[in-house]
Amino acid sequence: MRTETFKMERPNLVKAGDKVKIIERPGTSSYSYIIDPAVAMSGCYQERDRILSEYGIVKEIQENNRGFYVIVEFDE
Numbered sequence: 617m618r619t620e621t622f623k624m625e626r627p628n629l630v631k632a633g634d635k636v637k638i639i640e641r642p643g644t645s646s647y648s649y650i651i652d653p654a655v656a657m658s659g660c661y662q663e664r665d666r667i668l669s670e671y672g673i674v675k676e677i678q679e680n681n682r683g684f685y686v687i688v689e690f691d692e
Contacts, residue, residue, distance in 0.1 A: 618669075619687060620658060622656035622685065623686075624684040626684070635673055649667055655686070667690060667692070
């Protein structure tokens with residue numbers, strides 16, 4: 617299993633246990649990912665660290681003074 621973190625700007629867009637679709641966005645030298653439809657965004661990943669799964673399961677939502685973070689588990 618692989619776990620990745622996505623930044624979510626507003627609360628309650630997804631909840632733990634939800635199955636989410638991931639969209640890959642290639643950049644010039646890295647890749648980023650969005651939980652569709654524009655729920656949360658990942659950081660940047662190098663080619664060797666790309667997320668290969670199209671779907672993941674939300675493991676938990678964390679909140680701190682910077683906002684909301686979606687922890688997604690992938691079967692990789």
